[in-house]
Amino acid sequence: xxxxxxxxxxxxxxxxxxxxxxxxxxxxxxxxxxxxxxxxxxxxxxxxxxxxxxxxxxxxxxxxxxxxxxxxxxxxxxxxxxxxxxxxxxxxxxxxxxxxxxxxxxxxxxxxxxxxxxxxxxxxxxxxxxxxxxxxxxxxxxxxxxxxxxxxxxxxxxxxxxxxxxxxxxxxxxxxxxxxxxxxxxxxxxxxxxxxxxxxxxxxxxxxxxxxxxxxxxxxxxxxxxxxxxxxxxxxxxxxxxxxxxxxxxxxxxxxxxxxxxxxxxxxxxxxxxxxxxxxxxxxxxxxxxxxxxxxxxxxxxxxxxxxxxxxxxxxxxxxxxxxxxxxxxxxxxxxxxxxxxxxxx
Amino acid sequence: xxxxxxxxxxxxxxxxxxxxxxxxxxxxxxxxxxxxxxxxxxxxxxxxxxxxxxxxxxxxxxxxxxxxxxxxxxxxxxxxxxxxxxxxxxxxxxxxxxxxxxxxxxxxxxxxxxxxxxxxxxxxxxxxxxxxxxxxxxxxxxxxxxxxxxxxxxxxxxxxxxxxxxxxxxxxxxxxxxxxxxxxxxxxxxxxxxxxxxxxxxxxxxxxxxxxxxxxxxxxxxxxxxxxxxxxxxxxxxxxxxxxxxxxxxxxxxxxxxxxxxxxxxxxxxxxxxxxxxxxxxxxxxxxxxxxxxxxxx
Numbered sequence: 001x002x003x004x005x006x007x008x009x010x011x012x013x014x015x016x017x018x019x020x021x022x023x024x025x026x027x028x029x030x031x032x033x034x035x036x037x038x039x040x041x042x043x044x045x046x047x048x049x050x051x052x053x054x055x056x057x058x059x060x061x062x063x064x065x066x067x068x069x070x071x072x073x074x075x076x077x078x079x080x081x082x083x084x085x086x087x088x089x090x091x092x093x094x095x096x097x098x099x100x101x102x103x104x105x106x107x108x109x110x111x112x113x114x115x116x117x118x119x120x121x122x123x124x125x126x127x128x129x130x131x132x133x134x135x136x137x138x139x140x141x142x143x144x145x146x147x148x149x150x151x152x153x154x155x156x157x158x159x160x161x162x163x164x165x166x167x168x169x170x171x172x173x174x175x176x177x178x179x180x181x182x183x184x185x186x187x188x189x190x191x192x193x194x195x196x197x198x199x200x201x202x203x204x205x206x207x208x209x210x211x212x213x214x215x216x217x218x219x220x221x222x223x224x225x226x227x228x229x230x231x232x233x234x235x236x237x238x239x240x241x242x243x244x245x246x247x248x249x250x251x252x253x254x255x256x257x258x259x260x261x262x263x264x265x266x267x268x269x270x271x272x273x274x275x276x277x278x279x280x281x282x283x284x285x286x287x288x289x290x291x292x293x294x295x296x297x298x299x300x301x302x303x304x305x306x307x308x309x310x311x312x313x314x315x316x317x318x319x320x321x322x323x324x325x326x327x328x329x330x331x332x333x334x335x336x337x338x339x340x341x342x343x344x345x346x
Numbered sequence: 347x348x349x350x351x352x353x354x355x356x357x358x359x360x361x362x363x364x365x366x367x368x369x370x371x372x373x374x375x376x377x378x379x380x381x382x383x384x385x386x387x388x389x390x391x392x393x394x395x396x397x398x399x400x401x402x403x404x405x406x407x408x409x410x411x412x413x414x415x416x417x418x419x420x421x422x423x424x425x426x427x428x429x430x431x432x433x434x435x436x437x438x439x440x441x442x443x444x445x446x447x448x449x450x451x452x453x454x455x456x457x458x459x460x461x462x463x464x465x466x467x468x469x470x471x472x473x474x475x476x477x478x479x480x481x482x483x484x485x486x487x488x489x490x491x492x493x494x495x496x497x498x499x500x501x502x503x504x505x506x507x508x509x510x511x512x513x514x515x516x517x518x519x520x521x522x523x524x525x526x527x528x529x530x531x532x533x534x535x536x537x538x539x540x541x542x543x544x545x546x547x548x549x550x551x552x553x554x555x556x557x558x559x560x561x562x563x564x565x566x567x568x569x570x571x572x573x574x575x576x577x578x579x580x581x582x583x584x585x586x587x588x589x590x591x592x593x594x595x596x597x598x599x600x601x602x603x604x605x606x607x608x609x610x611x612x613x614x615x616x617x618x619x620x621x622x623x624x625x626x627x628x629x630x631x632x633x634x635x636x637x638x639x640x641x642x643x644x
Contacts, residue, residue, distance in 0.1 A: 040534075220640070223606020224565055252599035252636030253606070256561040259530055285640035293558040300529020300559070330558030334526070334591040 043267040045304045047082055049214070049244060050291060052319070053104075054085040054119060056276025058097050059287055060323060066100040068322045070107040073116075075315040076273065077108075080307040081291075083115040085138065089125035105132040117178055121152065123165045130173065137175060138214075139163040141205055142182035143198040146189035147218070151182075160204050167208040179210030180246065184230055185222030185257075188281040195233030203237040212242050214270055217257065219281050220250030224260040231264050244268035247289050249328075250279045254289035255297055262303070269294055274316035275328025290329035292316060349573035351610045353388055355520070355550060356597055358625070359410075360391040360425060362582025364403050365593055366629055372406040374628045376413040381621040382579065383417045386612040387597075391444070392422040395431035411438040423484055427458065429471045436479060443476060444484040444520075445469045447511055449504040450493035453524070457488075466510055473515045485516030486552065490536055491528025491563075494587040501539035509543035518548050520576055523563065525587050526556025530566040537570050550574035553595050555634075556585045560595035561603055568609075575600060580622035581634025596635035598622060 053073050057064055064072075069087075076084050086108065092099030101118070110116060117136040120126040129137055141159055142148045148156045163179070170177045183190075184198045202213045215234065222230075227245075234243065245261040245268075247254040258269055275290030295309045313332050320327045327333060359379050363370055370378075375393075382390050392414060398405030407424065416422055423442040426432040435443055447465055448454045454462050469485075476483045489496075490504045508519045521540065528536075533551075540549065551567040551574075553560040564575055578594030585593040601613050619638050626633045633639060 223603050225607040250636060250640045251602055252561060252596070253603055255558060256565045256603055259562045259565060279640070282640045286636060290558070296557055297529050297559055297562055301531040330556060330592060334556045334585070334588045 040301075042262055042301060042303060043265065045267065045306075046262065046298055047244075047268045048291065048294065048305050048307055049083040049085065049268060049270045050076055050081045050273060051085045051246070051270050051288065052076070052273035052276045052291065054088055054098070055270075056272040056274075056288055058088065058095060059277035059280060060097070060325075061278075062323050062325075063097050064319075064322060066103050066107065068319070069100070069104050072273075072315060072319050072322075073104070073108045075311070075318060077111040077114055079311040079315060080305070081114065081312070082306060083117065086116045086118050086134075088119035089129040089132075089134075090119065090121055102128070102132045105129070105134060120166055122162045123169060126166045126169055130175070135175065136178070137166065137170060138178040138180060139166055139205070139210070140180045140182060141201050142187075142218075143193050143201050144183040144187035144190045147183050147187050150189060156201060160201075160208070163205065164208050167210065171209055177210050178212045178214060179205030179208075180214045180216055181205065182216045182218045184215040185217040185226045186219055188219050195230045198230050199233040199237045202234050206238050206242060212244055212268065213238055214244040214246045214268070216246035216270075217248050217254075219279060220248030220253060220285075220287070222247070222257050223251075223253050224256050227257045227260045228264065231261060231266065235264070240265045241267065244270060246270035248279065248287050249275065249289045250282055250285045250287060255293060258289070258294060259297070262301075269298075273312055273329075274320050274332060276319065276323075286328050288328075290316075290327070290331070292329040292331040296331045348568050348607055348609055349571065351573065352568070352604055353550075353574045354597065354600065354604075354611050354613055355389040355391065355574060355576045356382055356387045356579060357391045357552070357576050357594065358382070358579040358582045358597065360394050360404070361576075362578040362580075362594055364394065364401060365583035365586060366403070366631075367584075368629050368631075369403050370625075370628060372409050372413065374625075375406070375410050378579075378621065378625050378628075379410070379414045379422075381617075381624060383415060383420055385614050385617040385621060387420070387618075388612060389421045389423065392424050392440075394425035395435040395438075395440075396425065396427055408434065408438040411435070411440060426472055428468050429475060432472045432475055436481065440481070442482050442484070443472065444486060445472055445511070445516070446486045446488060447507055448488040448493075448524075449499050449507050450489040450496045452495040453489050453493045456495060462507060466507075466514070469511070470514055477515060482517050483515060484518045484520060485511035485514075486520045486522055487511065488522045488524045490521040491523040491532045492525055494525050501536045504536050505539040505543045508540050512544045512548060518550055518574065519544055520550040520552045520574070522552035522576075523554050523560075525585060526554030526559065526591075526593070528553070528563050529557075529559050530562050533563040533566045534570065537567060537572065541570070546571040547573070550576060552576035554585060554593050555581065555595045556588060556591045556593060561599060564595070564600065565603070568607075577601075579618060579635075580626050580638065582625065582629075592634050594634075596622075596633070596637070598635040598637040602637045 272288030577597035581596030
């Protein structure tokens with residue numbers, strides 16, 4: 001298991017690549033979450049949560065027009081991705097890139113079987129999201145007091161209270177809520193974050209009704225060592241099937257960290273098409289891990305994602321053209337070339 | 347369980363510079379190697395004794411070899427594709443050499459214009475001479491996780507070539523994912539096959555990051571007991587088979603991961619990053635190391 005098909009010959013031209021398929025994994029219905037029938041002990045299926053349109057675009061320098069956002073999301077809907085984070089119902093004063101949240105929510109195609117969660121930092125945002133047609137929301141906590149203060153101007157405890165309001169309303173309306181815990185492997189202000197703190201905040205979010213907790217290495221400083229220690233602590237409080245990892249690739253560690261998480265049984269991974277979204281804390285550095293690179297790895301491990309890698313690359317190509325930037329996905333970089341083969345002597 | 351210590355083999359000055367577009371002047375190469383020597387790296391691949399007709403970037407091999415400051419306790423292996431190169435290397439002061447095999451017939455044909463079997467015969471000449479001179483030889487096997495011409499490469503083939511090179515007397519076999527297409531799945535399968543033929547203590551991995559998989563592949567190799575990893579400062583050295591794509595994994599990013607795992611390398615990451623900055627300035631290019639890119643302190 002896990003071999004790369006001989007079709008992947010990247011010295012061939014792009015056109016040739018289209019005909020010979022990349023390993024694409026046709027979308028199929030996912031098996032029961034947590035099912036582990038692979039001898040390797042890895043999950044058989046991993047759910048990919050695509051955060052490019054929100055986390056990605058929010059952290060890009062260039063603001064993208066509403067039509068482009070909608071086009072991006074529509075393209076992503078056709079790739080087999082089961083969840084696409086669409087936008088953020090935050091005041092446009094704070095996040096101008098997401099000012100068109102209503103239009104985007106109303107403008108996108110809603111494919112059956114695909115979730116379109118949106119960020120809602122408080123009750124007001126929640127109501128606005130529901131009015132615009134949202135059927136799933138996310139709340140963003142942090143494992144660092146300093147980060148919470150700097151980011152949303154309140155303590156962790158105060159933020160939890162706000163989220164509880166959202167969770168309560170959501171429960172009444174049968175709207176699922178996903179919880180994020182930021183700074184799970186380190187904080188740009190505090191430095192090291194204890195696994196115990198991450199577990200504590202995760203537990204609060206889970207207890208209030210979040211169906212899934214996405215643990216975010218917000219500044220990408222984590223390594224397989226710190227990822228393992230953090231997950232061990234969190235897994236004592238939260239069932240494995242309710243955990244996700246949201247790794248940033250700022251220090252190039254994302255795939256190794258994701259692999260570590262998967263080896264421990266985590267079966268939900270957040271990523272961003274073309275690796276959209278730089279790091280606001282390290283100028284010029286990268287942020288989100290690229291969806292293409294994650295899928296490439298999962299394909300190679302024989303793990304089903306239901307996602308067509310090739311169509312994701314095309315969506316990545318589309319948005320990078322619109323943003324006038326190079327992709328951050330290495331898979332895309334290696335694949336979208338003219339296949340010039342130079343005969344190098346070793 | 348991970349190894350307690352990992353030997354990092356720095357290939358930037360050879361594999362890296364050979365695959366960069368700009369040719370670097372001799373004094374810069376020497377300065378690069380001298381800076382790398384100060385970082386604590388135990389092995390630095392210095393140059394290649396190949397005909398300058400084929401590899402003009404390494405034409406100054408003798409000057410580099412004679413010009414560098416060789417620190418005690420640090421090895422400075424050089425590539426020697428044949429007996430002639432070997433003799434030139436020894437004459438220039440080399441104390442360790444490397445030979446390059448491949449697990450792909452087509453790659454071998456296109457690269458050095460002979461079959462795998464013929465290439466091994468050439469190497470045996472080098473091995474004999476090296477043995478007579480008490481010079482250790484490191485063996486590389488290229489295309490272990492895929493070939494730009496043949497596509498899939500069987501793990502059995504990799505094991506076969508590795509075994510031959512090890513039996514010939516190579517003290518270490520570096521398994522190279524030449525085009526970076528491997529994933530933790532294929533790495534695991536390949537290593538399982540090779541480890542049946544070559545003791546894990548004699549194995550190294552040489553991963554390219556062309557598809558972003560290098561650190562994940564290295565992680566799996568470490569989990570299987572491999573404790574020698576090749577890398578290139580600043581991720582020098584693009585991929586000759588995918589224009590614009592990256593090649594070697596960056597030493598800084600590797601050391602960052604090993605540090606985070608509590609694995610001892612003896613390498614000073616800050617000095618390494620400074621060295622990367624130096625060579626990138628000299629090459630007038632951005633670093634490929636994410637750790638270096640991010641090192642605006644938080």
